[in-house]
Amino acid sequence: MARSVSTRRKLFFTVAAWSVALLIFFPVLWTILTSFKTEASAVASPPELLGADWTLQNYSDVWARSDYPRFFMNSVIISIGSTLLGLLIAIPAAWSMAFVPGNKTKDLLMWMLSTKMMPAAAVLIPMYLIFQKTGLFDTRTGLVLALMLMNLPVIIWMLYTYFKEIPGEILEAARMDGASLKNEVLYILTPMAIPGIASTMLLNIILAWNEAFWTITLTTVNAAPLSAFIASFSAPQGLFYAKLSAASTMAIAPILIMGWFGQKQLVRGLTFGAVK
Amino acid sequence: MATQSSRATARLMVAPSVILLFIWMIVPLAMTIWFSVRIYRLLSPERSGWAGVRNYTWFFNSPDFWMAINNTLLLVGGVLAITIILGVLIALLIDQPVWGQGPLRILVISPFFIMPPVAAMIWKNLFMHPQNGLFAAVSRAFGTEPILFLQNYPMSSIVFITAWEWLPFATLILLTALQSLSSEQLEAAEMDGASALSRFRYITLPHMTRAITVVILIQTIFLLGIFGEIFTTTQGGPGSASTTLPYMIYKQALIAKDIGRAAAGGIIAVILANIVAFFLMRSMGKHLDA
Numbered sequence: 341m342a343r344s345v346s347t348r349r350k351l352f353f354t355v356a357a358w359s360v361a362l363l364i365f366f367p368v369l370w371t372i373l374t375s376f377k378t379e380a381s382a383v384a385s386p387p388e389l390l391g392a393d394w395t396l397q398n399y400s401d402v403w404a405r406s407d408y409p410r411f412f413m414n415s416v417i418i419s420i421g422s423t424l425l426g427l428l429i430a431i432p433a434a435w436s437m438a439f440v441p442g443n444k445t446k447d448l449l450m451w452m453l454s455t456k457m458m459p460a461a462a463v464l465i466p467m468y469l470i471f472q473k474t475g476l477f478d479t480r481t482g483l484v485l486a487l488m489l490m491n492l493p494v495i496i497w498m499l500y501t502y503f504k505e506i507p508g509e510i511l512e513a514a515r516m517d518g519a520s521l522k523n524e525v526l527y528i529l530t531p532m533a534i535p536g537i538a539s540t541m542l543l544n545i546i547l548a549w550n551e552a553f554w555t556i557t558l559t560t561v562n563a564a565p566l567s568a569f570i571a572s573f574s575a576p577q578g579l580f581y582a583k584l585s586a587a588s589t590m591a592i593a594p595i596l597i598m599g600w601f602g603q604k605q606l607v608r609g610l611t612f613g614a615v616k
Numbered sequence: 617m618a619t620q621s622s623r624a625t626a627r628l629m630v631a632p633s634v635i636l637l638f639i640w641m642i643v644p645l646a647m648t649i650w651f652s653v654r655i656y657r658l659l660s661p662e663r664s665g666w667a668g669v670r671n672y673t674w675f676f677n678s679p680d681f682w683m684a685i686n687n688t689l690l691l692v693g694g695v696l697a698i699t700i701i702l703g704v705l706i707a708l709l710i711d712q713p714v715w716g717q718g719p720l721r722i723l724v725i726s727p728f729f730i731m732p733p734v735a736a737m738i739w740k741n742l743f744m745h746p747q748n749g750l751f752a753a754v755s756r757a758f759g760t761e762p763i764l765f766l767q768n769y770p771m772s773s774i775v776f777i778t779a780w781e782w783l784p785f786a787t788l789i790l791l792t793a794l795q796s797l798s799s800e801q802l803e804a805a806e807m808d809g810a811s812a813l814s815r816f817r818y819i820t821l822p823h824m825t826r827a828i829t830v831v832i833l834i835q836t837i838f839l840l841g842i843f844g845e846i847f848t849t850t851q852g853g854p855g856s857a858s859t860t861l862p863y864m865i866y867k868q869a870l871i872a873k874d875i876g877r878a879a880a881g882g883i884i885a886v887i888l889a890n891i892v893a894f895f896l897m898r899s900m901g902k903h904l905d906a
Contacts, residue, residue: 353712361723383748433633436626455641457889459841461862462882463644489640550731552844588734599729607788
């Protein structure tokens, strides 16, 4: 039952909510705007908006100065690779914990999450040595493995909460009707699990894309993704604002757009099923 | 329903995850414990041997250590307080009847998708820079001296930047919780003459407890390890004014190149994180029963 709302009241809240939202979004917007200004215009005082000199020069400069396509491809391979590998390992685990729970299942889930509590900096040196010794240092394979393991607890948790919502009675009913195990998995379980798997995948691609500790410390050149690309712009004094903004925009744009499309599923998944 | 054989299969399906996570956790941890009781300096490799507890006592006696503990707690506590209080307020606002709730949510969630080093760099250069930053331009417009954010208020600035990154997460989870609150209950309370404040205090807030617990748990996990934001903005300075425990360990390892001490710091950090985790998990466990 919706309450009747006066237009005036709605107008007031709309203006207030949009003001707050734009304030939160403003730094991103300002970066994108700055990326299209000339360097002189980017640091002009007072700041220029409408009268600024607009240009695409920064993008072509950044493109020429660094090997963006390689960083980009590394980001894509590492984030998608680690997510797919993680799903491969996590789906059976989450599946069995959701459908054949034992009395230790919850403790196991909590333990998994607690492995994420270890500060990465604390184990930097051992990880560095292990990666050097095994030849995984500065390889995509190494980063795929590291980020997969880092995010595995989150993947398992999210899948577990989604799978738990699939009612067991449906399976029993199908079995009564004589469905074979193959048909049960193919026609009943899979369609019901796909939305959960998809949003888990989306969130983990984002987490892996934005990871900026292991991706910087465990790479030098070959496997360096966009986090390392942006770190190479980290000392921009004075006249490099517009280029810095262009590089930033290039690093965040793919995942920002992807996130916008999936935001509804993301939020639900992130609550680990504790918020309906 | 679960038979003996299906239990066995279930265990088999969980095993790869458990084994991998266990190795991922125990191998670096064991190595760190080993290093922490050894003399291990990259700059003087000829000196090696047992250090006993000296690496640990160095840490406890270093004035930076207590500062780092303090800064870590300040960072986690500050960001949690800001994101939860503002998150509740913004969620309440967006939950009102407004035009364009979809685009609104997209604007609000955006900072969550920004890579931490990018977020830190944007704030450091485009906003907080004392000459060219937007804040400096605003100060000049009002005829006041620009504030030296990262020099004079390094911890507050880092808390602010990190809170900006995590505010969307808190807001949207709290909003999700709010939207499942039945309006009938609120209307009944309104008809009984409950004020807006007491409706919030006795109906809305209790309804959101669970969501707030989730926000605290997940944010704490990520906030305890915050590194990129500090590395990009202040490098832990000025002095060690904005050095947190993870950053102090990083400095010991890669700048002082004293692996033994860094490892001791790592073990201390792991123990502290586990104390925090224990309490969080216990309260979280209660909330996840249903």
